[in-house]
Structure formats: C-alpha cells, structure tokens
Amino acid sequence: MKPTDIKDPDYFHKVVDCQWACPAHTPVPAYIRLIAQGRYGDAYLLNRESNVFPGVLGRVCDRPCEPACRRTRVEEEPVAICRLKRVAADHRDDITDRLPKKPEQSNGKRIALIGAGPASFTVANDLAPMGYECTIFEKLDKPGGLMRSNIPAFRLPEDVLMEELGYILQMGVDLKLGAAIESMKQLQTEGYDAIFVGTGAPRGKDLDLPGRRDAKEGIHIGIDWLESVAFDHIDAIGENVLIIGVGNTAMDCCRTSLRLGAKSVKVMARKPRAFFKASEWELEDAEEESVDITVNHSPKSFVTENGKLIGMMFDVMEYDVDDTGRITDQRVARDVMIPCDDVILAIGQENAFPWIEKDSGIEFDKWDVPVINEKTFESTRRGIFFGGDSAFGPKNIIWAVEHGHQAAISIHKYCHGADLSVRSPDEIEFESAKMGMFEWRYSNAYDASDRRKMEHIALVDRFKKLDIEVELGFSAEQIATEVERCLNCDVHTVFDAPLCTECDACIDICPVECLSITPQASEADLRNIVHAANADQALFTSAPLSFSGRVMIKDENICLHCGLCAERCPTSAWDMQEGVIKIHHASEQKLSAAE
Amino acid sequence: MTSFVKPKIRRKQEPVNTLGMVRADYDGTASTLCAGCGHDSVNAALARAFFELSVEPHMAVKVSGIGCSSKSPTYFMSDAHGANTVHGRMPAFATGAVAANSDLTYIGISGDGDSLSIGLGQMAHAIRRNVNMLYMLYNNGVYGLTKGQFSASADIGSVAKKGGANELPPIDPAALALATGATFVARSFSGDREQLIPLIKAGLRHTGFAVIDVISPCVTFNDHKGSTKSYAHTYKYFHPAVHADFVPPSEEIITAYEEGELMPVEMHDGSRIRLRKLDSDYDPRDRAGAFAKVLEGQSKDEILTGLLYINEDLPDMHARKNTGPRPLNQIPYSELNPGAAKLKDLQRSFR
Numbered sequence: 001m002k003p004t005d006i007k008d009p010d011y012f013h014k015v016v017d018c019q020w021a022c023p024a025h026t027p028v029p030a031y032i033r034l035i036a037q038g039r040y041g042d043a044y045l046l047n048r049e050s051n052v053f054p055g056v057l058g059r060v061c062d063r064p065c066e067p068a069c070r071r072t073r074v075e076e077e078p079v080a081i082c083r084l085k086r087v088a089a090d091h092r093d094d095i096t097d098r099l100p101k102k103p104e105q106s107n108g109k110r111i112a113l114i115g116a117g118p119a120s121f122t123v124a125n126d127l128a129p130m131g132y133e134c135t136i137f138e139k140l141d142k143p144g145g146l147m148r149s150n151i152p153a154f155r156l157p158e159d160v161l162m163e164e165l166g167y168i169l170q171m172g173v174d175l176k177l178g179a180a181i182e183s184m185k186q187l188q189t190e191g192y193d194a195i196f197v198g199t200g201a202p203r204g205k206d207l208d209l210p211g212r213r214d215a216k217e218g219i220h221i222g223i224d225w226l227e228s229v230a231f232d233h234i235d236a237i238g239e240n241v242l243i244i245g246v247g248n249t250a251m252d253c254c255r256t257s258l259r260l261g262a263k264s265v266k267v268m269a270r271k272p273r274a275f276f277k278a279s280e281w282e283l284e285d286a287e288e289e290s291v292d293i294t295v296n297h298s299p300k301s302f303v304t305e306n307g308k309l310i311g312m313m314f315d316v317m318e319y320d321v322d323d324t325g326r327i328t329d330q331r332v333a334r335d336v337m338i339p340c341d342d343v344i345l346a347i348g349q350e351n352a353f354p355w356i357e358k359d360s361g362i363e364f365d366k367w368d369v370p371v372i373n374e375k376t377f378e379s380t381r382r383g384i385f386f387g388g389d390s391a392f393g394p395k396n397i398i399w400a401v402e403h404g405h406q407a408a409i410s411i412h413k414y415c416h417g418a419d420l421s422v423r424s425p426d427e428i429e430f431e432s433a434k435m436g437m438f439e440w441r442y443s444n445a446y447d448a449s450d451r452r453k454m455e456h457i458a459l460v461d462r463f464k465k466l467d468i469e470v471e472l473g474f475s476a477e478q479i480a481t482e483v484e485r486c487l488n489c490d491v492h493t494v495f496d497a498p499l500c501t502e503c504d505a506c507i508d509i510c511p512v513e514c515l516s517i518t519p520q521a522s523e524a525d526l527r528n529i530v531h532a533a534n535a536d537q538a539l540f541t542s543a544p545l546s547f548s549g550r551v552m553i554k555d556e557n558i559c560l561h562c563g564l565c566a567e568r569c570p571t572s573a574w575d576m577q578e579g580v581i582k583i584h585h586a587s588e589q590k591l592s593a594a595e
Numbered sequence: 596m597t598s599f600v601k602p603k604i605r606r607k608q609e610p611v612n613t614l615g616m617v618r619a620d621y622d623g624t625a626s627t628l629c630a631g632c633g634h635d636s637v638n639a640a641l642a643r644a645f646f647e648l649s650v651e652p653h654m655a656v657k658v659s660g661i662g663c664s665s666k667s668p669t670y671f672m673s674d675a676h677g678a679n680t681v682h683g684r685m686p687a688f689a690t691g692a693v694a695a696n697s698d699l700t701y702i703g704i705s706g707d708g709d710s711l712s713i714g715l716g717q718m719a720h721a722i723r724r725n726v727n728m729l730y731m732l733y734n735n736g737v738y739g740l741t742k743g744q745f746s747a748s749a750d751i752g753s754v755a756k757k758g759g760a761n762e763l764p765p766i767d768p769a770a771l772a773l774a775t776g777a778t779f780v781a782r783s784f785s786g787d788r789e790q791l792i793p794l795i796k797a798g799l800r801h802t803g804f805a806v807i808d809v810i811s812p813c814v815t816f817n818d819h820k821g822s823t824k825s826y827a828h829t830y831k832y833f834h835p836a837v838h839a840d841f842v843p844p845s846e847e848i849i850t851a852y853e854e855g856e857l858m859p860v861e862m863h864d865g866s867r868i869r870l871r872k873l874d875s876d877y878d879p880r881d882r883a884g885a886f887a888k889v890l891e892g893q894s895k896d897e898i899l900t901g902l903l904y905i906n907e908d909l910p911d912m913h914a915r916k917n918t919g920p921r922p923l924n925q926i927p928y929s930e931l932n933p934g935a936a937k938l939k940d941l942q943r944s945f946r
Contacts, residue, residue, distance in 0.1 A: 074604060438598035446602040501826040502786050503631040503814060508639035511601045513618065531610065547830035548786075558606060567597045570631025570814045 001523040003543045003551070006494065009428040012579040014538060015556050016489045018081055021068035023402035024050040025583055028065055028081050029490040033442060035087055036483040041095045043088035048099075050583070051085075052122050052168075052401050053147075055160045058086030059471065060151050062248075062279065062396040070487050073534070073558055074512070077451035079485045083474055089160070090473050100129035102172035107131030109415045112192040114181050117145020118397045119198035119388030121168050122404025126586040127411060128171040135192075136173060139180030140231070146200055146389075147397060149227035150249065152256050153467035184356040184384075194383045194411045197370075198400070201389035203352040207244060207345050211302030218309035219302065222249045222346035229256055229466070238341020239263040242312055244299055247277035250346035254291045257344070259466045266338065267293045268314065274325060285470070288456065300335060302343070311339040351390045369393070376420040377407040385410055408586040418591040427582040432575055433491050434566075440576055442491050444563040446511070447484040487561050492579045495552055497543040499573035502550070506565035506574055514555040515565065517545065530555045600625045612649040621646045623670040631818075633785030633811030633826075634667055634733050640788050641702070641731070642671040644795035648843070655700045656692055660685040660714060663740050663813070664706030664733035683714025686721035686730075690912070693726050696922045697913050700799055701728035708738050711747035711766045722775040722804050727911040729798040729805045732768050733785075735813040736824035743816030754821030767893060768808040769903055773886050778911075779805035780885070780904040781839075784829055785812065787900075794902060796841040802863045803911040810898065832898045836888065837879050839902040840869040860905055870902065879904050 006012060014020050018028040026047060034043035047054035051061075061082050069078030109132050113120035116138035124134040142148055144161050169175055181187055187195060204221035206212070212219065218238065222245070228234040241262040243254045246269040254265045267286070269276060272295050276283065287293065297314040304310060314336050320329040351369065356362055361381035363371045370379050370386055377385045387403030389395060410420045433440045455472045462468050474482065507515045516529050523539060526532075532539050532555035542552040566574040582588075601622070609617050621642035626635050645655065652674035659665035661682035668677045676699070680688040689703045703721075710718045710732050721730070736749040745753070748768065749761040772780045779801040783791040791809065798805035810829050812818050818825045844865035859867040860880070870879060878884055885904040892899035923931065 074606065445599040446604070448602065448604075501631065501814075501818070502830065503633065503812070503826055504636040504639070504786060504788065505631045508635050509597065509601055511604055511619070512606055531608075533608065547827060560602075560604070562599075562602070564597055564599075564601060568630045568635075570629070 001521065001526055001539070001541050004538070004540045006492075006540075007428070009426040009581060011538065012428055012490075012492050013426065013581050015492060016579075016581075017068040017070050018065035018079075019490070019581065021064045022051070023064065023399045024052075024405065025581065026050040026065070027490065027581065029486055029488045030578075030580070031088060032079070032081075032084055032483050032486040033488070035084055035479065036443065040088050040091040041093045041098070044092040045095055045098060047085055047088055049585075051398060052125050052404075053118065053164045053397070054085050055089035055164050056147055056156060057398060058082060058084075058089045059160070060147075060156050061085070061398055064398070070489050070558075071485065074487075074560065075448075080451055080454070080474075080482050083452075083454055084479070084482060087474050087479050096167070096170075099167050100125075100171055102170065103129060103131045105131060106133050109133065109193040110135070110191065111194050111196065111411060112137065112187060112190070113196045113198060114187075115145055115197070115199035115388075115390070116140075116143035116165075116175060116177075117198055117200050117388055118147060118400040119390075119404045119407070120145075120196060121165060122401045123196050123198070123387065123408045123411065124173040125168045125171070126405060126408035128168070128173050130412065130587050132411075132415075134173045136175045137179045137181050138175065138177050141178045142231070143175055143177065145198070146223075149230045150223050150252065152226065152229070152252050152259075154255070154259065154462065154470050155252070157467065157469050180355075182355050184360040184362070188360065193415050194385065196407055196411065197353075197384065197386045197390050198388045198404070199351070199353070199390045201349045201351040201394045203350050204345065205348045205350065207299060207347060209299055209301050211304055214304040214307060215302055215309040216307045218342045220342065220344045222253050222344050223349055225344055226252055226256060229260070234260070236260050237262050240340045241265045241342045241344065242338065242340045243267045243344045243346055245346035245348070246293065247346060247348070248279060248282050249349070251278050251282040251286045253344045253346050254286055255289055256466070257342075258289055258291070259463050262342075265291050266340075267291055268297045268299065268312075268338075269293060269295045270298045270317065271327070272296060272319060272321070275327075285456075289459070289462075297336070297338075298332075303337060309341070309343065311337050312343060313337050349394050351393060353390075375406070375423075376410045377403060378410055378414075378420060383414055405585055409589050412586040412589060413591065416591050424584040424589050426584070429580045429582060430492075430494065430577040431580070432577050433563075434575060438567050440491070440563055442488045442576075442578070443484060444488070444491075444561070444576070446487075446560055446562050447481075449481050449485055451485065452478040452482045489561055490579055491561055491563070491576050493554065493559060493561070493563075493565060494575050494577045495540070495542050495554075496573050496575070497545055497552065499571045500542075500545050500552060501571055501573075502545055502547050503570060505568040505570065509564045509568040511562065511564065512558045512560055514557070514559050516553050517548075517550050518553060519549075520544065520551050526553050527555070529553065532557055597625065612646055614649050614651060616646065616649075618643065618646045620674075621652065621672050623668075623673045626670045628663060628666065628670070629815045631814035632663070633735065633809075633813070634664055635670065636785040636788065637731065637733060637791070637809055637811050638667050638671045640785075640791045640795060643788070644792050644799065645672055647792070648796055648799060650700055650799075654698070655702065657702050657704065658685050658689045658692065659704040660706075660709035662706040662709045662738070664704055664811070665709055667704045667733070683709055683712070683717055685709070686714065686717040686726070689728055690721055690724060690726050693728055693912065695924045697727070697918070698922045701726075702799070703728055703730045705730065705732055707732065707734045707736060707746040707748035707768070711768065711771075715747075715766075719771070719775045722772055722777045722806070725776070725778055725803040725909060725911045725915070727802055727804070727913065729795065729801070729807070732806060732808045733811045734768065734808055734824070735811050735817055736822070737813050737817040739813045739816055743813070750823040753823040754819070756816050756819055767889065768806065769899075770886065770889050770893075772806040772808075773882065773889065773904055777806050777904070778803040778906045778909050779902075781806070781902045782808045782810070782898070782900045784810045784833055784898070784900060786826060786830065787833070790835060790838065790900065793839050793841040797839050797862075797868045797902065800841070800862050800864055800866050801905070802907065803909060829898060832896060834892065834897045834899050835901050836874045836877050836899050836903065837901040838871040838873060840871065842867045842869055860907060862907060868902070868905065873901070880906070882906070
C-alpha cells in the first residue's frame with residue numbers, strides 16, 4: 001500500500017466526517033470550539049461563511065452531519081451539531097458590522113435571481129459584496145422561499161428568518177416582491193449579465209385515486225396547504241385529519257393541523273417505520289404531540305358522501321423483509337375505511353417551470369427537468385444557471401446553499417469570460433495544536449457524557465398560537481456538556497516518519513487500538529491488523545520507518561483525536577495539528593491560471 | 596505521564612476473548628514511566644498475551660522487585676493479584692506463592708539491576724528449583740530509577756549518557772539461565788510484539804521456570820548514540836533465530852511444515868509451540884547447542900532472539916516434591932498438619 005499523502009486536502013477533510021458530509025462543508029469542530037470559549041459571534045460568522053443561514057439551519061437543517069459524526073461509531077449518539085449551531089446564533093452579540101458590506105462601487109454586472117429562497121439568497125450573498133448588482137424576483141409578497149412557506153413558524157420563527165435574509169439585503173441586494181417572472185424569454189431581453197433560477201420544487205404531487213374528483217373540498221396538497229397557512233389564507237382544519245406520506249413535509253403538516261384545531265391527526269404510512277423518509281427527530285417531535293403514525297396502510301380510494309369527503313379506504317399491507325432489511329414480498333391482507341374530515345397529501349414534490357418557454361434555449365430532459373451541469377450549475381443556455389431544488393429536484397436547504405455558492409462561482413467566472421469548469425482547488429493548512437507538555441489548544445480528553453436533550457415548551461402551551469417556537473434552545477449547562485462531546489476531528493494526528501524510534505508507545509496508549517507498526521503489505525492485509533473494517537474510512541500508511549523499514553498504520557475510522565499518541569511519543573513523531581480546509585467561494589476564486 | 600487517563604471505551608465489534616472480555620479489560624492504571632519506555636510496550640504485550648490466552652485476571656499473580664521494571668505490574672491487568680516485593684527478592688516471594696497455590700498463573704517482573712546484581716542468587720535458585728512461573732527480565736543496561744548508572748548487563752564499551760564507557764563484562768541473562776538449568780529460555784525485544792507476544796504465551800503455558808530476557812530500551816538514560824541498548828542499536832543488531840508460534844489446545848494444526856521448520860513442541864496443557872527456524876542449524880531443544888549459539892551471538896555483537904531453549908520434560912518444583920494436584924492452600928489445616936504424634940514418629944525415625 002502506498003504511503004498516504006496527507007497534503008491532499010481531501011484526505012483529512014474526509015476525517016472530519018461532519019464537515020465532509022455537510023454539502024456546504026461547514027467547519028463544525030472549529031465552530032464548536034469557539035462556542036466552548038464563549039465566542040458565539042465568532043462561531044456564528046465562521047458558520048455563516050459556509051452555510052449562510054446559521055440561525056435558520058440551527059433549527060431546521062436536515063443535518064447530514066449528525067449521522068456522519070464520528071461519535072456514532074464510538075458510541076450511540078452523535079454530537080448535537082445542529083443545536084450547537086443554534087446556540088451560536090442565539091447567543092451571538094451584534095455582528096452586523098462584521099458582515100460583508102455593500103461595495104462602494106458596482107462592477108457593472110447585473111444578475112437576475114428568480115425565487116427568493118436559500119439558493120438565490122446565497123448567490124446574492126456571495127456576489128453582492130464583490131460589486132455585482134443582484135436583483136431577486138419573488139412571486140409571493142414575502143421572501144424566504146420554502147423556508148417561509150413550507151416550514152411552520154413553530155419550528156422556524158419569522159424574525160430569525162428575516163434577520164438572516166436582511167443581512168444579505170443590506171449588502172445592496174434588490175428584492176422585488178410580488179414580482180412573478182412569467183416569461184424567461186422576456187427576462188432574457190432585459191439586459192442581465194447572468195440569470196439564476198432558484199424557484200425550488202413548487203409542485204406538490206397529487207394522488208389520483210378513485211373518488212379524488214368527487215370530493216369538492218377537504219383534500220389538500222401538503223406544500224400548497226402549508227404555504228396557505230404561512231400566508232394566513234387558511235386558519236382552520238377539520239377535527240379528524242389524515243396525512244398521506246411520511247416524509248418531513250408530512251411531519252410539518254400533521255403538527256400544523258394540530259395547531260389549527262384538529263383533534264385527531266393520523267399519519268398514514270404505506271410501509272413499516274424502517275422505510276420512513278422523515279428524519280427520526282421529526283418523527284419523535286410529532287409523536288410527542290400525540291400524532292398517530294399508522295404503518296402498512298396503502299391508500300386505495302377517497303370516500304365521499306354528497307361531494308363531501310368522509311374518509312379514505314386503505315389496503316392493509318403485509319411485507320416480507322429479509323435480513324438486510326429489504327422488502328422481498330408484499331400482499332394485501334384486507335382493506336379498511338378510516339373516517340376523516342380532511343386529507344393532506346404529502347407524498348413528494350417536483351420542480352415545474354411553466355414560465356420557461358421551450359424555445360428559450362434551455363434544454364429539458366424527458367422528465368421535463370432542465371439539463372444542468374452538475375459542477376457549474378449552468379443550463380444548456382450559456383449564462384443561465386439553476387440551483388437549489390429547481391436544479392436537481394427536492395433536496396434541502398443546506399444543499400440549496402451549496403448550489404448557490406457553486407452557481408455564484410460560475411456566474412463570477414462567466415461574467416469575466418473565465419472557464420467555468422476550472423475551480424480553485426481546496427487547500428489545507430496545518431497548525432500545531434501543541435501548547436506545551438501535555439497541553440493542547442483543544443480539549444483533548446475524551447468526555448463520555450451522553451447527548452443533551454433539547455427541551456421543548458410544555459404541551460399545554462405550545463398549541464395556543466401557530467408561531468410558538470417548540471424548541472427552547474440549549475441551557476448554559478447543556479452547552480457546556482455538549483461542546484465537550486465533540487471529538488475535534490479536525491485536530492489531526494500528523495505523523496513524521498523519520499522521527500519515529502519505533503518504541504510502540506503510541507500503539508500501547510491508544511484507547512481504541514487504531515495504530516500499529518507492521519511490515520508493508522496490501523491494504524486488505526494492513527486493514528486486518530488494526531481491524532479497520534469500515535472501508536468508507538481511510539487507512540493511514542506512513543513512509544517506511546528508519547530503523548526497521550516497517551510502516552506506521554492508523555485506522556482513521558475510530559480515532560478519538562484524544563492526542564494520547566502525541567503525548568506518549570518521545571520524539572514528537574506524532575503531533576496534533578489543526579487542519580484548516582480552505583474552500584474557495586466566488587470572491588476567492590482565481591479567474592485565470594496566471595493569477 | 597499523560598495529561599489524562601486512557602479512557603475506557605467499549606467499541607462496536609470490538610474483539611473479545613473466550614471469556615467475553617476485551618483487550619482493555621487487561622489494562623492497568625496509567626503508566627508513570629517515561630514516554631517511549633520499552634517497558635510500556637512489554638506491559639502491553641503481557642496484557643495482550645493474557646487477553647489472548649483468556650486468563651481470568653483473578654487467577655493470575657504478578658510479583659516484582661524494585662526498579663523501573665518492577666513498577667510494571669501496576670500498569671497491566673489491574674484485577675490480578677500482585678505484590679511489589681523487596682529489591683532482588685521477588686524470586687523467593689514467588690517461590691512461596693507458587694508453593695502455596697499451584698492453581699494460579701504466576702508472572703515475575705524484574706529488571707537487569709534487580710535480577711543480575713542484588714538478586715542474582717535469588718534468580719539462580721528459583722531457576723534451579725524450576726518454579727512454575729514466567730520470569731520477565733526487562734533489560735535496558737542501566738539503573739533508570741537512579742538516573743542511568745550502568746547495570747550488570749551493560750556491554751563492554753557501551754557509552755553512558757554523559758560519555759563514560761563501560762569496562763566490566765556483562766552478565767548475559769540467557770547464558771545464565773541456560774547454565775543454571777532453566778527449562779524455557781527466550782530473548783526478545785520490546786519493539787517486536789509479533790515475536791514477543793507468542794513467546795509470553797508459550798512461557799505462561801510452559802510448566803517450569805520460563806525466562807524471557809527482553810531488551811527494553813531506557814528512552815531517558817540509555818537511548819543515545821554509543822549505547823548498545825538503544826532502539827537504534829537493537830533494531831540494527833536484532834537477530835531472530837527461532838520464531839515460536841503458540842498454538843492453543845483448541846486449535847488444530849493444519850498448516851503443513853515447510854522444510855527447515857521444527858516439529859511442534861507439545862505443552863502439558865495440550866497446547867503446542869510451533870517453532871520456525873530462521874537460522875538453519877539451530878535446534879532449541881538442544882541445550883548445549885543453544886548455549887554455544889548464545890556465546891557465538893555475543894562474540895558477533897548479534898542480539899540473538901527468539902525461543903532459545905525449551906525442555907518440557909523436566910519436573911517442576913511441585914512435581915519434584917510430589918505435592919499432588921490439590922493446591923496446598925486448599926488443604927484443611929488439620930490435614931496439612933499431621934499433629935504432634937506424627938512429628939514425634941518422624942523425629943524418632945531420624946535417631
């Protein structure tokens with residue numbers, strides 16, 4: 001096996017599992033350390049560089065970082081990364097004068113951004129301080145996109161959203177509300193240097209079962225219904241409500257129903273719980289509010305009486321599941337009618353572009369989805385870019401933010417005639433964490449505390465109004481414990497082979513036995529030696545050691561980054577070094593190779 | 596020392612032994628030896644060997660004398676019995692303990708100072724009695740605890756940290772053990788756990804006195820240029836002669852023997868040692884040949900390692916005294932003490 005190249009920025013980036021899993025590559029351990037030091041404003045700004053909306057995402061992010069957290073491989077529960085992000089947002093001091101400013105001079109380039117959601121706002125966030133004149137067009141009369149229309153206010157308070165959108169508007173971004181773009185061709189004639197489409201996936205899927213057309217009212221499309229609630233067009237619902245589908249939108253629908261007067265809310269799932277799309281924590285929050293989640297019920301028909309919806313028929317399903325958890329067979333056991341007053345359909349959504357003419361130069365594929373370059377986010381029409389859900393279908397906010405960053409880079413390069421496909425590569429900078437004998441500038445001791453539980457507002461209080469935020473945020477004690485749970489995976493074990501005296505001290509002290517010194521061999525053989533079973537995680541291999549010619553190997557999978565190897569090393573061959581991943585957003589991109 | 600104690604973490608899919616215990620269950624308290632000390636590696640190898648042999652810690656006894664090496668019992672297998680005894684007097688203490696309870700697994704830990712200077716006579720007589728124990732001699736050529744004076748194992752010409760060269764000839768523990776009749780003599784190196792761990796396992800399962808002379812560099816006082824017990828020197832002159840694979844009783848030997856390998860040595864408990872010859876003309880079952888080889892190694896500045904000599908056929912102390920299978924400490928006092936009348940009979944027989 002070849003020696004590991006630790007200068008490759010991706011090598012140690014992958015070791016920081018949370019950062020690698022985050023679409024926007026938020027430097028999680030670094031901001032958690034700032035929180036631990038009480039530097040909430042600094043933590044907020046560090047977050048903001050990559051994910052732009054720490055206050056929003058600290059509440060409603062899909063948290064791809066948490067399942068990836070190293071802690072889940074050492075014990076059960078990941079660090080409450082998302083909640084700590086909210087801590088940074090909640091406790092920050094006034095940071096407005098530290099935000100990127102509106103430039104004194106425009107660079108003369110005008111960018112049209114369609115849809116005022118996270119993708120467009122991220123593009124504006126990156127480009128406006130560089131001198132671009134950004135105009136956001138929004139068909140509704142409030143900005144935020146799905147963050148406003150689909151996420152209920154009891155999960156994301158309006159003022160949190162508006163404050164973070166406001167930061168970007170302060171950079172001189174022009175927001176046009178109630179300004180639906182009806183024609184792409186028309187917009188193309190208006191002299192913009194580039195156009196960005198961030199209109200999301202606004203079309204909720206319908207369920208065309210028998211009886212669907214007979215019901216004059218009582219059947220709602222989930223995301224449309226949530227939007228109507230958010231904009232005060234709907235303020236009531238029947239007593240018995242069925243939600244069809246079991247994704248995160250379904251969770252928002254059922255909990256919103258409870259706040260609009262529903263007495264009994266059932267979420268109807270076609271499959272067993274292991275197949276649910278909703279995040280586990282969203283399911284828990286719904287169940288805490290006494291939402292009934294019924295499994296193995298496949299919708300069959302709508303039941304109406306004189307044009308009024310009175311219930312739904314379901315096939316009760318039975319599934320055979322094999323050892324790997326896959327369904328191998330299914331059959332209908334019986335059918336059942338469940339009475340209800342309203343049905344909310346939350347079975348998915350898709351993007352739709354009725355306003356883009358077929359001859360606008362933008363190619364659509366056979367599913368009527370625009371053809372987008374996955375790296376540059378450019379459509380087949382030069383100068384028109386897509387991002388967020390409108391690019392590749394429904395994902396989530398943090399993906400929309402990353403799309404926005406990437407599209408901003410493309411727009412910047414496009415406006416300067418540079419090659420879009422050439423992106424400045426990530427870099428990594430190392431800084432030793434050593435402060436002295438057994439002293440590091442990070443909290444290296446392993447803390448075995450369990451994950452802190454987010455406190456919720458009492459059930460009796462939370463349904464009084466639609467916009468009472470349920471989660472209370474972490475207390476000072478919870479913060480103090482939770483920050484210590486972070487393993488500081490970005491403080492890397494950096495090995496200097498020529499210094500090693502092969503004394504084995506590091507191997508003996510390692511609490512998870514992830515090190516060994518062994519003759520060079522194939523990767524499979526070396527992995528066996530340290531029981532490195534997880535092929536998704538790298539195996540570090542050093543250059544040959546000077547005394548015996550053997551190599552130092554390390555399983556990156558379960559290393560706790562506790563630094564004991566470096567503390568026991570008599571020659572400092574092991575050192576703990578913070579690796580700062582430099583990710584280049586639009587303003588740091590080189591426009592030409594010579595630059 | 597480290598800033599905090601190695602945390603106990605039960606990993607997912609962590610290997611367990613037949614007792615269901617993990618390797619960390621054989622750890623001791625945090626080591627206060629210098630960072631990089633060879634002794635820590637040997638202690639880790641001991642913990643690993645006890646773990647792999649599935650020895651219940653409460654069925655093991657660790658005894659030691661005085662010195663850096665003798666601090667070691669604290670640093671592995673906390674749940675075992677043990678005592679830190681008097682300087683050089685560990686063999687007498689161990690002999691008494693072995694005599695009292697033959698059911699336990701005994702390990703004595705000593706150093707070149709403890710064994711070859713003040714305790715030389717003690718060690719020799721424990722060997723002579725063939726006490727059933729594993730005697731680990733952590734050999735670094737210096738008195739580390741008193742800041743690095745030469746010990747009796749220092750080689751002629753080896754240079755001290757402050758520059759003085761040693762003039763007295765060394766006592767070679769392996770040659771000493773062979774000369775005094777040890778039935779299991781091995782030499783190894785703290786830096787080679789692939790060699791050391793099987794040797795420890797074999798030594799623990801050997802019936803009789805097993806000595807492992809393990810070169811264990813003193814990182815603070817004897818790891819410099821000119822030292823013949825440094826990591827650099829040991830790695831350079833390290834010469835494995837016979838590799839011993841330990842095969843527990845439950846495992847069938849299915850690998851065919853390649854040419855140049857020796858037949859397996861059967862142990863009393865049914866386990867076997869598979870010897871792999873690395874030197875073509877070496878048979879560790881031949882005491883005279885082993886002795887010659889050790890002396891030859893000395894003259895060539897070669898650190899001859901591996902299982903140098905083994906004899907499973909000589910009776911250990913209990914067999915020689917015919918004490919029977921029941922440990923003495925489990926025999927009721929009334930039975931153990933035949934009474935005044937029987938004593939009188941005995942005395943009469945001598946008149």
